[in-house]
Amino acid sequence: MKVTIQNWHSIFAWHWDVPGDEVCGICRVAFDGTCPVCKFPGDQCPIGKFFDCLFCFVILRSHVGHVLTFCPAIGSCHHSFHMHCILKWLDTDTSKGLCPMCRQIFTLENSNNKEVFEALSGRPSPLEEGILEQEGTPV
Amino acid sequence: MLKIRQLQKEKQKNQEGSGHVVNKASPAEIRIGKDLEELVLPPTIKVEHSPNDIKNLKITIRPDEGYYSGGVFKFECSINENYPMEAPKMKCLNKIYHPNIDVEGNVCLNILREDWTPVISLQTVFFGLQFLFLEPNETDPLNKEAAIELNKDRKKFARNVMVSMRGGYVNGEYYDNVYS
Numbered sequence: 001m002k003v004t005i006q007n008w009h010s011i012f013a014w015h016w017d018v019p020g021d022e023v024c025g026i027c028r029v030a031f032d033g034t035c036p037v038c039k040f041p042g043d044q045c046p047i048g049k050f051f052d053c054l055f056c057f058v059i060l061r062s063h064v065g066h067v068l069t070f071c072p073a074i075g076s077c078h079h080s081f082h083m084h085c086i087l088k089w090l091d092t093d094t095s096k097g098l099c100p101m102c103r104q105i106f107t108l109e110n111s112n113n114k115e116v117f118e119a120l121s122g123r124p125s126p127l128e129e130g131i132l133e134q135e136g137t138p139v
Numbered sequence: 140m141l142k143i144r145q146l147q148k149e150k151q152k153n154q155e156g157s158g159h160v161v162n163k164a165s166p167a168e169i170r171i172g173k174d175l176e177e178l179v180l181p182p183t184i185k186v187e188h189s190p191n192d193i194k195n196l197k198i199t200i201r202p203d204e205g206y207y208s209g210g211v212f213k214f215e216c217s218i219n220e221n222y223p224m225e226a227p228k229m230k231c232l233n234k235i236y237h238p239n240i241d242v243e244g245n246v247c248l249n250i251l252r253e254d255w256t257p258v259i260s261l262q263t264v265f266f267g268l269q270f271l272f273l274e275p276n277e278t279d280p281l282n283k284e285a286a287i288e289l290n291k292d293r294k295k296f297a298r299n300v301m302v303s304m305r306g307g308y309v310n311g312e313y314y315d316n317v318y319s
Contacts, residue, residue, distance in 0.1 A: 026223060026257040027166065028173045036166035089257050092224055100256035 025101055026085035035082035075099050076107045167222040168193060174261040184265050194218045198265060202272040206300045207237075210317035214246075214268065216261075223257035226250070227264060233315040236303035238275045238286035242312060246271070247281045284310055 023030050073087075074080040079101040081089075089095050090106060099106040164172065171193050178186065185199040196216040202208050213232040219225060229251060231244035239247045250259055250267050280286030289296040299309045306316030 027170055029169070036169045085257070088224055094225075094253070094255060098256075100258040103256070 024082040024085050025079060026081050026089060029082070031080070031082065035084045037084055037088075074109045075104075076109045077102050077104050078109070165220060167218065167220050170223055171218055171261070177260065178262055178265075180262070180265065181269075184269055186261075186265065194222075196261075198268065200269050200272060202269065205273040206275065206297055207272040207304070210235075210272075210304045211319065212272065212317060216264075223259070226252070226255035226259075227261070229264070229268065233317050234313070235317060236282065236285055236300055236309050236312075236314050237271070238277055238280045238282055238289050239271050241281040242314075245281060247279060249279075 024035060027036050029036055073083045075086075077099050079099050081100075086100075086106065089100055090097055097105055175186075175188075175193060180186065183201050183203055185201075187197045187199075188195065194217065196218070198214040198216055200212045200214065202210065202212075212235065215230045215232055216227050217230075218227040229246040229248070231240050231246060234242050234244070241247075246268070248267050248271060250264065275285075275289060277286040277290040285296070285299070288299060303309045303314035304317050307314065
């Protein structure tokens with residue numbers, strides 16, 4: 001029997017490679033959905049004029065057109081959050097730059113993310129701040 | 140993605156059906172809704188809210204042991220749009236004699252202040268509140284007289300609590316009857 005394929009539709013599914021129960025600890029929304037600040041994946045993201053928010057930072061286009069793909073913010077403490085949610089928290093005074101789960105200094109596990117983190121928040125990633133603090137003030 | 144959209148729609152329908160969340164739920168309301176859904180409370184804690192306002196909760200705590208056993212303590216919990224970046228605000232509606240709650244009803248609980256983090260849920264907050272009645276502590280007090288008494292003479296403190304809970308004067312200050 002000969003079969004001629006005339007047309008086909010490809011279907012795909014994707015899933016973040018995130019450990020644990022796979023909801024953001026801050027907003028309690030699954031990583032595969034948007035964080036509640038972004039109602040729909042797309043262009044209404046309030047962060048950064050150079051970036052498009054698709055599923056809260058699934059894909060970010062930098063101003064030079066370079067495409068960065070990365071996952072939710074996973075800390076070096078292995079706690080993960082929506083990038084949006086954790087940035088908002090780290091921006092508050094009460095956070096003191098600490099992970100909301102374990103109260104260690106929140107640093108991103110992935111160095112690629114670190115770049116984006118800095119670009120988005122407009123400040124050095126907490127990793128560097130943490131080092132500076134440790135050097136500057138005796139513990 | 141199609142499936143996610145579909146799920147979201149279904150969820151929205153369900154929520155509308157239960158009258159739990161108003162049409163346009165803000166991020167704070169979504170999170171509060173989730174917290175309330177997941178609440179598992181002992182019979183000593185009751186939480187109520189009007190169906191169209193989940194940002195203002197009424198909490199009733201009836202401790203069944205400790206200094207405050209048998210009393211009924213009412214709290215108002217107001218949650219602002221910044222939740223969970225900001226802690227909910229707790230206010231005790233009774234005027235009570237307690238080292239960590241002042242006569243105006245302000246509550247001193249670490250997780251509501253300096254130790255707040257956005258991963259703390261309403262469940263944790265309510266348990267923290269109940270814990271204050273089981274284990275009042277003299278460090279970092281709001282009602283200094285009560286804290287000094289608790290530190291100095293626990294028996295006298297217990298007597299003072301008894302007197303205040305029945306609706307009476309302690310050190311010249313009148314406290315509400317909380318047995319009703």
